[in-house]
Amino acid sequence: MRLRDREARLMTDRLFSDRRDAGRVLAGLLGHYRGLPGVVVLGLSRGGVPVAYEVATALGHPLDVLLVRKLRTPGREELAMGAIAGGGVIVLDEDVVRGLGLQSDTIRQVAEREARELARRERAYRGGTPAADLSGKTVIMVDDGLATGASMRAAVRAVRQRKPARIVVAVPAAPESTCQELSALVDEAVCATTPTPFFSVGESYWNFTQTADEEVRRLLRTAASARAGASPARTDLAILRSELVPAQDGVPPDEVLFDIVGDARFVLIGEASHGTHEFYAARARMTRRLIEEKGFVAVAVEADWPDAYRVNRYVRGRGDDATAEEALRGFQRFPAWMWRNADVLEFAGWLREHNERLGERARAGFYGLDLYSLHRSAGEVVAYLEKVDPGAAERARGRYSCFDHSDGDDGQAYGFAAAFGAGESCERRVIDQLVDLQRNALRYQRAQGLLGEDDFFHAERNAAVVAAAERYYRTMFGGRVSSWNLRDRHMADTLFALAEHLGWQCGEPARIVVWAHNSHLGDARATEMGARGELNLGRLVREHTPEDCRLIGFTTYTGTVTAADDWGRPAERKNVRPALPDSVEELFHEVGHKEFLVDFAHSADAADVLRRALLERAIGVVYRPGTERQSHYFQTRLSDQFDAVIHIDETGALEPLERTARWERGEVPETYPVAV
Numbered sequence: 296m297r298l299r300d301r302e303a304r305l306m307t308d309r310l311f312s313d314r315r316d317a318g319r320v321l322a323g324l325l326g327h328y329r330g331l332p333g334v335v336v337l338g339l340s341r342g343g344v345p346v347a348y349e350v351a352t353a354l355g356h357p358l359d360v361l362l363v364r365k366l367r368t369p370g371r372e373e374l375a376m377g378a379i380a381g382g383g384v385i386v387l388d389e390d391v392v393r394g395l396g397l398q399s400d401t402i403r404q405v406a407e408r409e410a411r412e413l414a415r416r417e418r419a420y421r422g423g424t425p426a427a428d429l430s431g432k433t434v435i436m437v438d439d440g441l442a443t444g445a446s447m448r449a450a451v452r453a454v455r456q457r458k459p460a461r462i463v464v465a466v467p468a469a470p471e472s473t474c475q476e477l478s479a480l481v482d483e484a485v486c487a488t489t490p491t492p493f494f495s496v497g498e499s500y501w502n503f504t505q506t507a508d509e510e511v512r513r514l515l516r517t518a519a520s521a522r523a524g525a526s527p528a529r530t531d532l533a534i535l536r537s538e539l540v541p542a543q544d545g546v547p548p549d550e551v552l553f554d555i556v557g558d559a560r561f562v563l564i565g566e567a568s569h570g571t572h573e574f575y576a577a578r579a580r581m582t583r584r585l586i587e588e589k590g591f592v593a594v595a596v597e598a599d600w601p602d603a604y605r606v607n608r609y610v611r612g613r614g615d616d617a618t619a620e621e622a623l624r625g626f627q628r629f630p631a632w633m634w635r636n637a638d639v640l641e642f643a644g645w646l647r648e649h650n651e652r653l654g655e656r657a658r659a660g661f662y663g664l665d666l667y668s669l670h671r672s673a674g675e676v677v678a679y680l681e682k683v684d685p686g687a688a689e690r691a692r693g694r695y696s697c698f699d700h701s702d703g704d705d706g707q708a709y710g711f712a713a714a715f716g717a718g719e720s721c722e723r724r725v726i727d728q729l730v731d732l733q734r735n736a737l738r739y740q741r742a743q744g745l746l747g748e749d750d751f752f753h754a755e756r757n758a759a760v761v762a763a764a765e766r767y768y769r770t771m772f773g774g775r776v777s778s779w780n781l782r783d784r785h786m787a788d789t790l791f792a793l794a795e796h797l798g799w800q801c802g803e804p805a806r807i808v809v810w811a812h813n814s815h816l817g818d819a820r821a822t823e824m825g826a827r828g829e830l831n832l833g834r835l836v837r838e839h840t841p842e843d844c845r846l847i848g849f850t851t852y853t854g855t856v857t858a859a860d861d862w863g864r865p866a867e868r869k870n871v872r873p874a875l876p877d878s879v880e881e882l883f884h885e886v887g888h889k890e891f892l893v894d895f896a897h898s899a900d901a902a903d904v905l906r907r908a909l910l911e912r913a914i915g916v917v918y919r920p921g922t923e924r925q926s927h928y929f930q931t932r933l934s935d936q937f938d939a940v941i942h943i944d945e946t947g948a949l950e951p952l953e954r955t956a957r958w959e960r961g962e963v964p965e966t967y968p969v970a971v
């Protein structure tokens with residue numbers, strides 16, 4: 296098994312991506328109502344409204360909201376004893392009432408409280424606009440799903456009081472028994488799916504977060520505007536156009552960037568692909584400004600610790616390399632071009648020049664967060680100990696010798712053998728080595744003098760890399776723990792350890808910029824990753840320092856990218872296909888601006904637009920246009936994933952320092968030989 300480009304692993308076993316997706320499916324089952332006169336679509340508040348919006352839009356009928364609240368049993372809030380709908384209609388679950396011996400006074404108190412909440416929401420949602428006239432109409436009642444059906448039964452009774460001609464109930468998911476019961480109460484019941492066994496409505500969705508009042512109001516306004524002749528898509532576009540900030544070459548003005556960053560200690564700046572020049576160049580320019588003007592003291596990147604530390608020595612004037620290009624020669628493992636490229640070369644040269652004007656303690660460094668360098672990191676630990684404690688170096692060499700049979704592949708052969716019992720496990724040995732090193736920290740640092748702190752920290756982090764890499768490669772094949780989670784936890788641990796080390800040296804909290812792929816830096820909880828139980832660096836940093844970090848992403852619509860056909864294959868300059876419909880990238884393309892930034896903290900309406908689930912593209916070091924939807928797209932709520940996003944509509948390929956003939960030639964256009 297080879298290492299895979301995990302940024303684009305995108306499948307989910309949920310039936311619907313979100314409520315809007317479920318609504319589009321449901322609309323297809325209700326197509327016989329399209330264009331009929333006298334039809335009104337009602338969404339049960341709140342979760343039914345996004346579903347009903349898609350139904351009403353697809354069928355071309357007006358949308359209204361019907362307010363329904365569960366009556367929760369006092370002391371057992373997860374258990375509903377019934378439901379209440381507008382107009383004072385109450386439906387009780389007699390089994391619950393009798394089984395728990397609930398008294399009428401208790402029921403009345405709960406009903407009165409929920410009636411007050413219904414009245415509040417009625418005012419909040421409609422703002423004085425009268426409810427739709429249902430008399431003589433066909434009413435399609437939509438919710439996001441049913442369990443017992445109590446809320447829907449209350450809603451049906453409330454609607455029946457308004458004398459409709461016909462009542463249709465439509466839901467994306469419900470138990471088959473509930474659908475059959477409702478079929479006897481209304482003229483038609485449409486249940487898109489009836490999962491067996493049925494556990495809960497939320498199990499049918501990967502994104503089942505609570506629908507906010509603001510979203511209900513926005514969808515009702517948008518639907519009304521569409522009925523008046525305005526396009527819902529244009530409404531969203533108008534909001535984005537009014538909220539965007541121009542970003543020349545992907546870089547916002549200083550005042551905008553500094554306002555977004557504020558006093559945050561961790562600024563995580565992503566990339567939608569590992570091989571796009573504009574992402575690297577814009578990220579480097581923003582980082583330069585943060586180092587120059589805001590006191591940031593380090594750049595931590597999605598790269599192996601020993602390779603990046605060679606660059607760190609160069610930019611801080613400590614290494615043996617005479618030029619930035621020599622310092623980047625440590626990057627040899629695929630994909631070397633991720634860091635051996637023209638943009639990183641330029642940034643490393645600038646950082647060296649910047650640091651030469653500063654004292655030793657004030658110089659900014661360059662560090663790696665990743666864990667693939669098992670053998671190289673083991674070698675760095677031994678080399679350090681040979682200088683400060685030759686006896687300990689010999690012990691370390693003995694402990695790490697259990698990896699000797701897998702030398703040359705950075706751990707995959709070891710992981711395969713250890714996972715399936717065909718080889719020795721090194722787990723205990725690498726942990727013992729890390730503990731042994733930490734136990735002697737003070738003695739080793741004193742032996743080296745002023746530079747001892749940094750040298751010991753470098754050795755300790757390498758020992759931590761070996762321990763993390765050993766577990767990563769073993770679990771990658773053993774399947775006991777998600778190797779993705781192990782990798783991102785290691786990156787987070789390294790980042791926090793780096794911040795503590797630099798903060799102790801500087802005498803104040805260290806401020807660090809992080810460079811990595813969007814899939815690592817955007818909060819996983821807002822994407823399909825979270826539905827699969829995967830976490831990432833962005834989520835871990837947010838949880839660790841919720842008020843002290845900023846997550847900034849990049850997107851692009853089309854262009855070219857440096858990527859390989861498969862892991863370990865040569866880099867090529869490939870064409871990036873125009874983004875798919877219903878994607879973030881397509882929506883941003885329709886905005887009609889070449890490049891811009893959207894700041895969600897200061898643009899509430901734009902954040903609301905981009906809180907609905909959309910596709911987002913993720914190209915790693917491998918790009919497979921032939922299976923793009925499956926290989927490179929996932930669902931996201933963009934404004935929850937990031938604090939701000941920069942869009943560059945057309946981008947170009949990153950320029951490797953070693954340009955192969957295949958990269959120089961590029962990819963033949965899809966229109967060849969017609970294109971000229």
